[in-house]
Amino acid sequence: MPVARKLPTAIVAGLVAALLITGTSWARTAAFLLDLAGVEDGVRRWIPIPPAPVTWTDVEVPTRHGPIAVRIYEPAAVFRALVVVFPGVHGGGVDAPRLTRLCERLAASGFVVACAPLPDLRVYRITSRSTDMMEDATAWLADSRWARRRRAALVGVSFAGGLALVAAGRETLRARVRAVVSIGGHGDLERTVDFLTSGALPDGTSRTPHDYPLAVIALTLADRLVPPDQEDGFRDIVRLFLDASLDGRAGTPEGQALLAIAADRLAQLPEPAHGLAAAVLARDVRTVGTALRPHVKEFARDPALSPALAPRPLMPVFLLHGTDDNVIPSTETPLTARDLETAGNRRVRWLTTPLLTHAHLMADAEPDAVRQLLHFWHDVQATVQ
Known part of the structure; x- marks a missing residue:
């Protein structure tokens, strides 16, 4: 839930006053959300819980x-539990600004x-x-010195939210994961892809899907879409488009420069790759x-990518989604x-909210x-700690 602008003071003020009366844990939750939203004055000053100082270190975690x-x-100061955050499809690494903000604020709240x-x-x-x-990284981290009682919580954002549900259902992690949080994630990849490629929603309505995930799928399936001798050129153009779309970069001089390079390369790309790249x-x-x-x-029917086709996780699951999401629709x-409930998980909590877009706080x-x-x-x- 990386993100961004100030929550409306008038709305939050009364709630915060009530939370302070109710108890410290509620005030801590309000403090985290306000810190994540970048609210540093006004109502945030009413909450006597400053963010804890945070240090960081980079490590390499082995996987197969x-x-x-x-x-x-x-x-x-406070150490409650280990939370492993897996961001979605994004070209940035650990230094991506929104990801850094999310992780720093989570750590500052005691994790x-x-x-x-x-x-x-x-x-x-x-x-x-x-x-x-x-799966492998979570198991390694749960067994590391950073975890309490050899357990961790998983937070997956966007498509990583769906993958986190798949990973948490695997035998290796069933005793190691205390909870899973999916933010803007999918539950059935085939259903999600059907929306992205047609605009059709499960309730019979339709809306225009976002262009970003379609470009991602086109890149993922490039070997099936274009001839082998055109594949590299097609991939380069789609990557440039996605790089230009990151973090609001489209419309900026940097984004326009990347799109100009893509347009130059498009002129040299023959059909049929040319037509599809041009549409992207x-x-x-x-x-x-x-x-x-x-x-x-x-x-879309790969069980490693679709929670609906994989063994279901039985630990507590939290599903959070922006009401108006058109990357992965909130109907998911x-x-x-x-x-999950039909499969026997009685510890599922979900919320769709207008306070999120896809994975950004509004x-x-x-x-x-x-x-x-x-x-x-x-x-x-409360569950994670």
Whole structure:
């Protein structure tokens, strides 16, 4: 939940006053959310819980597919539990600003935080290797000196949220994971891909999907979409597009420069790769979706990528989703909760909220939405610690 602007003071003020009366744990939850939102004055000053000083160190964590660069954040004072954070499909590593903010604020609220960007997701590819590496890294960290009682909590953001549910259901992690938090994640990859390639939602309505995940899937499946001699050129152009789209970079001089390079390379790319790459650059989601549809079934039905096809996790699961998300639609969250409950997990808590977009905290919401998010995250903290 990396993110961004100030929560409305008038809405939060009354809630914070009530929380201070209710107890320290509630005040701690409010402090974390306000710190994450970047609120440093006004209502934040009413909460007598300063962020704990945090130090960090970089380590390499071994996995069956090679090591992962992980940054460990440690609070100076309180140590409650280990939380392993897996960001979604993003070209940044441990230094990505939004990821750094999330992990620092989590650690400042008293958790040891292991920030673990997965190599394939960093190059915009959704692969089963990522789930394996998530499993191995979590097991290693749970057995390390940073974990209490050889257990950790998992936080997965975006597509890593769905992968975290798959990893947590594996035998290796069942005794090592105390809880899973999926923020903006998927529960059924085939259902999610069907939305992305058609705009159709499970309730029969439709909306326009976001261009970013379509480009990611096109890159992941490039070997099925274009001839072998055009694959490298196609991949380069799509990567440039995704790099230009990171963290609001589109529209900036840096983003425009990357798109200009992509346009130059597009001019040299023959058909059929040229047409598909041009549609990606034009953010033409209908054309890209139509091109992907014949090729996505095998990818979407991989049990290593889709929680609906994998053994279900039985530890506490928290599902958080932005109501208006068009990267992974918010319809995934209640359907995933129902699936987990049907499979026997009676410890599932979920929330869709207008305070999130895909995985970014928003500024404005009604008081009830703020209250719901505070209650939800308070339950997360209480369970994880």
